[in-house]
Amino acid sequence: MIRLSLAEARExxxxxxLHNGFNLAHARAVTDTVIAGERDGCASHGLYRVxxxxxxxxxxxxxxxxxPRVIDQAPSIVRVDAxxxxxxxxxxxxxxxxxxxxxxxxxxxxxxxxxxxxSALWVEIEQLTAAGLVAxxxxxSHAWVAPAGGSQPLFGTNPIAFxxxxxxxxxxxxDFATSAIARGDIExxxxxxxxxxxxxxxxxxxxxSTDANVVLDSGAxxxxxxxxxxxxAAMVELIAGPLIGDLTSAxxxxxxxxxxxxxxxxxxxxxxxxxxxxGAATEQHLARAEVLFESxxxxxxxxxxxxxYEARARSLVEGVQIPEALYNDLKALLA
Amino acid sequence: MIRLSLAEARExxxxxxLHNGFNLAHARAVTDTVIAGERDGCASHGLYRVxxxxxxxxxxxxxxxxxPRVIDQAPSIVRVDAxxxxxxxxxxxxxxxxxxxxxxxxxxxxxxxxxxxxSALWVEIEQLTAAGLVAxxxxxSHAWVAPAGGSQPLFGTNPIAFxxxxxxxxxxxxDFATSAIARGDIExxxxxxxxxxxxxxxxxxxxxSTDANVVLDSGAxxxxxxxxxxxxAAMVELIAGPLIGDLTSAxxxxxxxxxxxxxxxxxxxxxxxxxxxxGAATEQHLARAEVLFESxxxxxxxxxxxxxYEARARSLVEGVQIPEALYNDLKALLA
Numbered sequence: 001m002i003r004l005s006l007a008e009a010r011e012x013x014x015x016x017x018l019h020n021g022f023n024l025a026h027a028r029a030v031t032d033t034v035i036a037g038e039r040d041g042c043a044s045h046g047l048y049r050v051x052x053x054x055x056x057x058x059x060x061x062x063x064x065x066x067x068p069r070v071i072d073q074a075p076s077i078v079r080v081d082a083x084x085x086x087x088x089x090x091x092x093x094x095x096x097x098x099x100x101x102x103x104x105x106x107x108x109x110x111x112x113x114x115x116x117x118x119s120a121l122w123v124e125i126e127q128l129t130a131a132g133l134v135a136x137x138x139x140x141s142h143a144w145v146a147p148a149g150g151s152q153p154l155f156g157t158n159p160i161a162f163x164x165x166x167x168x169x170x171x172x173x174x175d176f177a178t179s180a181i182a183r184g185d186i187e188x189x190x191x192x193x194x195x196x197x198x199x200x201x202x203x204x205x206x207x208x209s210t211d212a213n214v215v216l217d218s219g220a221x222x223x224x225x226x227x228x229x230x231x232x233a234a235m236v237e238l239i240a241g242p243l244i245g246d247l248t249s250a251x252x253x254x255x256x257x258x259x260x261x262x263x264x265x266x267x268x269x270x271x272x273x274x275x276x277x278x279g280a281a282t283e284q285h286l287a288r289a290e291v292l293f294e295s296x297x298x299x300x301x302x303x304x305x306x307x308x309y310e311a312r313a314r315s316l317v318e319g320v321q322i323p324e325a326l327y328n329d330l331k332a333l334l335a
Numbered sequence: 336m337i338r339l340s341l342a343e344a345r346e347x348x349x350x351x352x353l354h355n356g357f358n359l360a361h362a363r364a365v366t367d368t369v370i371a372g373e374r375d376g377c378a379s380h381g382l383y384r385v386x387x388x389x390x391x392x393x394x395x396x397x398x399x400x401x402x403p404r405v406i407d408q409a410p411s412i413v414r415v416d417a418x419x420x421x422x423x424x425x426x427x428x429x430x431x432x433x434x435x436x437x438x439x440x441x442x443x444x445x446x447x448x449x450x451x452x453x454s455a456l457w458v459e460i461e462q463l464t465a466a467g468l469v470a471x472x473x474x475x476s477h478a479w480v481a482p483a484g485g486s487q488p489l490f491g492t493n494p495i496a497f498x499x500x501x502x503x504x505x506x507x508x509x510d511f512a513t514s515a516i517a518r519g520d521i522e523x524x525x526x527x528x529x530x531x532x533x534x535x536x537x538x539x540x541x542x543x544s545t546d547a548n549v550v551l552d553s554g555a556x557x558x559x560x561x562x563x564x565x566x567x568a569a570m571v572e573l574i575a576g577p578l579i580g581d582l583t584s585a586x587x588x589x590x591x592x593x594x595x596x597x598x599x600x601x602x603x604x605x606x607x608x609x610x611x612x613x614g615a616a617t618e619q620h621l622a623r624a625e626v627l628f629e630s631x632x633x634x635x636x637x638x639x640x641x642x643x644y645e646a647r648a649r650s651l652v653e654g655v656q657i658p659e660a661l662y663n664d665l666k667a668l669l670a
Contacts, residue, residue, distance in 0.1 A: 073441065074440055074611045076410070076442045076443070077441035077612060106444065107411045107443060107444045109441065111612065134574065146636075148636060149635065149636035150634040150635060152630075154630050154631065154634070162566070174563075174569075174570070178563075225560025225561075225563060228511045228559050228564070231497070231511065232495075234509075234631070238627070239607070242620040243469060243609055243612055243620070244612055245612065245613050248623065248626075272578060274577075276412060277444075277446065278578075281580055288576070288577045289573055291585075292577075296489065299485035299487045302484055304566050
């Protein structure tokens with residue numbers, strides 16, 4: 001393993017992205033999210049993703065200098081046309097108007113269109129909770145996951161993320177794939193030559209498989225939680241696809257045309273302002289949420305992001321460690 | 336089994352509710368939902384629930400003539416104070432303003448407060464999809480479900496329901512408990528003296544149990560999908576509890592004080608207007624959603640509400656059948 005300070009990790013990611021042709025705004029926005037992932041112990045959304053960014057650019061599947069365009073679509077809807085660039089800069093562009101609309105109206109939606117997407121959603125959710133807002137976000141990806149009762153890839157890993165602000169504390173945040181596991185985790189098993197657990201995927205005939213190559217290349221992943229997880233995956237396809245005028249996971253995969261680039265589609269973020277729901281009683285009701293959190297932790301259960309926050313606290317002191325093979329692959333992109 | 340036409344079933348439910356003291360508006364609104372449940376083959380949300388309505392009234396836990404009060408809380412928020420009555424009439428009262436706000440702003444929320452709640456959410460979701468809106472709804476219930484990694488009841492069964500309008504077709508609708516199973520299903524097992532499957536609940540020590548009495552009386556139910564289902568259950572507690580200034584499932588159960596009445600809490604419904612997101616391109620993008628549905632059904636998988644719609648088609652012709660014991664229990668409430 002190679003140890004890097006967060007500053008070194010950031011410098012490495014940003015210089016690779018710049019060297020390979022991304023403009024400064026995109027390089028910084030993408031670096032922010034991969035460093036956040038690495039810092040929080042989410043290797044599958046960490047520095048590893050820089051390889052994919054460069055791959056997507058070389059395949060002609062992402063615009064290195066796209067200028068996001070913010071559209072005031074309706075009193076409670078912001079759209080951002082990412083113009084074929086990575087989603088991160090588009091999110092940054094739309095965030096101020098989303099916050100303004102949520103505070104004015106109580107609820108508002110941000111629809112990001114035509115973006116290339118690989119980011120963990122909690123990075124964006126935390127920016128909304130930091131502003132005192134409750135937030136929900138989701139997006140399709142590539143058609144890799146079979147619906148419950150089926151055998152063919154149709155849904156993406158379709159993450160759902162949620163955040164709740166906790167004044168004076170780390171926010172309550174979860175962010176999970178509606179697939180049984182993130183595709184990045186299966187990819188890491190493949191890179192490591194390890195078998196995957198039962199329940200993550202099936203082969204081309206719909207039979208259970210523990211071979212990462214089979215599941216990734218010819219079979220399909222499975223949703224978590226059977227038909228309920230499958231229903232949620234379908235909801236994500238709909239509300240972060242056709243509802244916002246953007247691609248489903250099947251359409252995104254067709255667009256990819258075998259280049260193995262990051263998915264190209266949309267993203268939906270919904271923000272709620274507790275102040276608009278609760279007025280003067282906001283503080284009192286946020287305190288009742290704290291009782292819920294205490295009741296979870298008081299019986300020995302964990303809050304969803306605790307492990308991530310613990311990794312963050314460590315990384316801020318000790319930096320991060322990445323496999324030497326990954327470090328070498330990254331350095332090679334500076335040649 | 337006793338066979339009833341839908342008109343007979345409706346007449347039976349409404350007359351029991353009126354005879355026991357509910358006013359006409361509440362009796363009709365409640366009857367609408369229990370008949371919809373029975374008609375669609377959802378016995379756990381069907382005529383059986385009329386027993387609970389009368390029990391709640393006799394226990395002094397529901398107001399038989401509450402007048403819902405509609406509050407224009409913010410440009411995208413409607414609140415309805417149900418004033419201690421059943422939720423159905425409050426939903427009816429808030430629906431027109433929710434629709435208006437969703438159409439004006441693109442996204443809007445309806446927060447129902449201080450309601451007594453037992454209804455299946457799809458009944459409400461279908462009213463929004465019939466108006467061409469996309470809808471998401473959820474509510475807490477009573478603290479019956481342990482968080483993942485815990486052993487004590489904290490969450491309700493916390494249903495999440497979603498609907499997508501399909502012009503010229505039945506809407507895409509799902510409605511599921513974030514518990515492994517609806518509490519009503521465990522109650523039906525208890526009434527029938529049957530063991531429940533593994534994975535539905537634990538005993539007071541957190542050990543798996545197949546005894547419905549143990550799970551209902553001294554243990555806890557489990558969420559579906561492990562830590563992901565548990566995270567969703569927590570989200571429902573937060574956004575349909577403190578966010579709308581209403582009770583968590585633990586607070587609702589404390590308020591119940593052992594009377595075994597229907598839960599008393601709030602409900603959150605979010606409506607999205609595709610026209611506001613998509614404008615002139617609405618039809619084109621709704622057609623892309625149809626491709627998704629065809630891809631699910633084309634590989635032999637089912638859409639979430641198909642079984643329910645098939646039951647509906649049968650019931651409209653043949654009426655419904657209920658156990659004789661239930662029929663007798665219901666008739667006894669007319670004495």
